[in-house]
Amino acid sequence: MGLRGTRGVAARSAIEGMRELAGAGLTTPEVFRRADELLRPVLEFDAVCWHTADPATGLVNSVQSEDLSLAAFEQAVRLEVWADDLATFPKIRRSGVQAETLSRATKGRLQESVRYREQVAPAGFGDELRAVFDAAGGMWGCAAFLRVPDRGPYLGRQREVADAAARHLGNALRACHVPSGAPDAVDPGPAVLVLDRHNRLQALSGPAEELLVRLADPTPTSLTVPTSVAMAAEHARRAAHGLTVPQTPVRVRTRDDRWYLLHGSTLRGGGAADTVTVVASPASPAELMPLHLAAYGLTAREQEVALLLVRGSDTRDVSRVLAMTPYTVQDHLKSVFGKTGVGSRQELIARIMLGGGRC
Incomplete structure (x- = not known):
């Protein structure tokens, strides 16, 4: 990577620290916090938003940030699903690298990015570096690193460090998913949630109320439902509009280590435009x-x-x-x-x- 001098030593030390995370026996939130400690001095970012993902589809299913206010997170979800933007998580995966900066993707013309115009700049940030955490054929998470305009764009060496670190972080998150034993309690069964066009909860079945607590994001957001449920709903709307969507259902893990499959479908008629029903079913061992x-x-x-x-x-x-x-x-x-x-x-x-x- 051509990492030289003091900065090169710091970068190599950070990457080596990331490599060790896979065997540290940490939980997902702990992995993210440790990665923050290692990468912040090297990448020189001012805020970061961490996400876990369904390894099969790559769909984001949780959010964690100790820097950002997520008071307008519903807009971030809509942009992630609907905007045909530059340097999105899916596009980064398909590009063959694991990290990309908005400044490089736009060739320095940040205003060409709808995400920059509608989300990054209004929040007071300049360049954004995104990374996807792939390992063993699956995407286990991703992150967006933001820096204030005064810092200028990310440097090429910083993107390279992020790319190398992302590969180790993918292994660390993958290791978090190694099964350690079946939960003792009996699963309550499928839960049904009805969301309006703004992903506000309109109705739910009995088990759903308890499930929402177990699916809650590590960081509270402006959504009235967990990120995983909102993402399933938005992709159901995309499918209803005849647009391409990842394979469904979406898999997500609860706080008590159970896996659920989220199936979203739009309702028709009776003024129910863009109303979505999300059914959360316990995943079987075969699945x-x-x-x-x-x-x-x-x-x-x-x-x-x-x-x-x-x-x-x-x-x-x-x-x-x-x-x-x-x-x-x-x-x-x-x-x-x-x-x-x-x-x-x-x-x-x-x-x-x-x-x-x-x-």
């Missing part, structure tokens, strides 16, 4: 298996082998289906056992079928 396999850091091929084994295939079946020799299957299986910390196929099945996590 969570791919996430758990990714959380252990298995490669794509190792995940294929493990899924077939969990579903009852033997070595010969796996060899035939995946067109590999039995010896190669055994090599992959040995790696799977090592990463998941088990010693047999039976233990692997039990481990992968467990729910819960540490974050």
Whole structure:
């Protein structure tokens, strides 16, 4: 990266600290706070907004910030879903890098960004650096780093540091999702929420009230529902307008380590324009298996082998289906056992079928 001098030493130290986060046994909020401590002196930002995401879809499902007032967060959600802007989280993922600055994406013409005009500048900030935290084929989170105009645009070396750090942060967040045991209590079942066009809660089923508490964002926002519910609603509206949306449903984890699937659908007729119903259903072990396999850091091929084994295939079946020799299957299986910390196929099945996590 060409990091030289005192600043280069500080950057390398920050990146090494980020690398160590994956094995520190931290919760998600703790990972974000530690990352803030490591990166703020190097990136020289004045505020940061951290997000977790559904690893499969990449959709933001929570927000955490100790710097920003989120009194107009509903506008941020709308811009994130509807604005065809520069340097959005999905576009950064598709670009092949993990960090991008608004100044670089606009070639110094920040006013070309609708996000800058309607959100960043009115809040008193100048350049924005965004990073996505990918690991093991999934996006586990993302962040927006903001700096006041007097600091000028982010430097190229700072974007490079953020890019390198983002890869380690992805591994740290992935490690937070390793299952540690199924919750003891019985899930109350599906919950139903009805939201108006401004994502204000209009009606809800009995279990939904309790679920809203468990899905609450680490940082309070102007929304009357958690970020995950608002995002599911906005994407349902996009789909109703015939626009492209990520695969659904959205997966989200509650504060007590349960996973839910959020399905949004628009209502029609009776003056219900843009009214959305969001159904939150407990995720089944089968629906969570791919996430758990990714959380252990298995490669794509190792995940294929493990899924077939969990579903009852033997070595010969796996060899035939995946067109590999039995010896190669055994090599992959040995790696799977090592990463998941088990010693047999039976233990692997039990481990992968467990729910819960540490974050």
